[in-house]
Amino acid sequence: MISVNGLTYHYPNTQQPALQQISLAVRHGETLGVLGANGSGKSTLCYALMGLVPHFYKGGYTGQVTVDRISVANSHLGEMAQHAGLVFQNPINQFSGAKLTVEDEIAFGMENLGFAPSVMRERIEWVSEMLRITQLLQRNPYQLSGGQMQRVAIASVLALRPQVLILDEPTSQLDPLGTSEVFEALRSLRREGMTTVIVEHKAELLAESCDRLCVLKDAEVQIVDSPNVVFGHPDVQQWGIEIPRYSQVFKAFVPTAADVPATLPDTVERLENYVADHD
Numbered sequence: 001m002i003s004v005n006g007l008t009y010h011y012p013n014t015q016q017p018a019l020q021q022i023s024l025a026v027r028h029g030e031t032l033g034v035l036g037a038n039g040s041g042k043s044t045l046c047y048a049l050m051g052l053v054p055h056f057y058k059g060g061y062t063g064q065v066t067v068d069r070i071s072v073a074n075s076h077l078g079e080m081a082q083h084a085g086l087v088f089q090n091p092i093n094q095f096s097g098a099k100l101t102v103e104d105e106i107a108f109g110m111e112n113l114g115f116a117p118s119v120m121r122e123r124i125e126w127v128s129e130m131l132r133i134t135q136l137l138q139r140n141p142y143q144l145s146g147g148q149m150q151r152v153a154i155a156s157v158l159a160l161r162p163q164v165l166i167l168d169e170p171t172s173q174l175d176p177l178g179t180s181e182v183f184e185a186l187r188s189l190r191r192e193g194m195t196t197v198i199v200e201h202k203a204e205l206l207a208e209s210c211d212r213l214c215v216l217k218d219a220e221v222q223i224v225d226s227p228n229v230v231f232g233h234p235d236v237q238q239w240g241i242e243i244p245r246y247s248q249v250f251k252a253f254v255p256t257a258a259d260v261p262a263t264l265p266d267t268v269e270r271l272e273n274y275v276a277d278h279d
Contacts, residue, residue, distance in 0.1 A: 001164060001195040002026035002049060007063035009044060009053055018044040020219040022063070026164075029193040031186075033206035033227075036216035037240030042199045045216065046168045048072065049197060051080035068163040081109075084164040085157035087150075089172045094153035095141055102144075103137040106156045113160070120159075127155045130192065131185045147178025151185050158189075165189065166197045171205075183209055204244040207231070207262030215239050232260040 007022040019041045026032045036042050047053040051072045054061040065072040068083040075083075088094050099105040103124060110120045128134040131151045136144065141152055150170055157165065167186070171179040183205050189196060190209065200206050206213060207227040215222045215230060217239045223230055230236060231247040243251075246267040247260040254260075254274055261267040 001028045001030070001068060002197070003064075003066045004048070005064045007048060007065055008061075009048060009063075010060035011044075011057060012059045014059075017219050019048065022048075022221055024214055024221060024224050026195060026197065028195055030212065031190050031194075031196045031198065031210045032224075033210035033213045034197060034199045034216065035201070035203065035206065035213055035230075035239075035241050040216040040240070041219040042216055043168050046086060046166050046197070046199060049164070049166050050084050050086040051075065051077050052086075078113075081162070082113075082160055083162055084166055085160060085162035087154050087157055087165070087167045087170050089169045091146070091149035091153035092142070094156065095149075100140055101138050102133065102141050102152050102155075105141045105152060106137075106159050109156055109160055123159045123161070127158045130158070130188060131155050145178060146174045147181035150174065150178065150182050154182075154185060158194075164195045164197065168199045169201065170198070171200065171202065179205070203231070203242060204246070204262070207244055207247075215241060226259070227262040228259040228266075231262050232258055 002025060004022050004024050007019055008017055009019045010017050022045065034042050034045065044053060047057065048065055049067060054073060055077055061073065070083050072080060095105055096108045099108055106124050106127065107120050110123065128137060131154060133151050133155060136148060141149065144152065171182050174182065186196065186198065187209055198206065198210065210227060212224060213227050213230045214224045222239050223233060231243040236243055244262050246264055247262050250260045250267050250270060253271060261270045
């Protein structure tokens with residue numbers, strides 16, 4: 001669904017690349033989490049998958065990015081919006097500012113693309129049920145909680161039926177309840193088979209919600225693998241990644257493990273097996 005080959009990108013008037021020789025692939029229906037310290041290139045990678053890089057930000061661009069078999073560099077942003085949808089950190093930045101109800105906010109993008117009213121109604125109903133916001137449709141989007149706002153922002157993107165959903169730190173400004181609401185929605189999308197790329201600092205949530213993780217450091221990919229392998233890698237902390245507490249506990253008991261569990265159920269099972277084997 002996503003293929004990135006040798007992508008290098010410089011923002012205008014800069015010498016240091018924001019992305020350096022990036023290559024990775026994301027399968028149809030896969031959820032890929034992206035981790036890295038501030039300035040590692042995570043947001044720029046999101047923009048490159050959406051087409052904001054290079055079409056909006058300009059700059060130096062080499063390599064190839066395809067999404068849903070569409071070349072990003074050779075397509076305009078309007079076309080890419082129907083293949084890849086981007087959700088920003090702050091849901092207010094996602095809102096149009098021109099609509100007074102959640103229902104109209106979700107419809108805004110479809111209106112701009114000339115969708116028939118019957119199609120818009122069907123999609124609003126579909127995405128509202130999926131994200132559990134049906135009860136919010138007649139509310140003012142600016143009077144919702146942070147988690148509710150972010151789910152509405154996700155809904156407005158999903159209503160266009162993109163093949164890929166890209167989220168750039170969607171919970172960075174949310175409290176624990178709002179964060180939980182957003183990740184519950186993302187897990188629902190995963191069960192629906194949506195191809196998703198999530199940039200997030202909360203490693204434990206990514207471990208629970210992602211098939212694989214990609215770690216960026218200094219604009220380069222360090223590893224793309226399962227959460228267990230990534231968090232068990234000997235260099236993971238040098239990459240600026242704080243591994244989940246469950247992984248830390250397991251490493252304390254089994255420091256030589258090549259891969260480590262990243263969730264509570266896996267940790268309990270692995271430790272029980274370890275104790276049984278060494279009893």
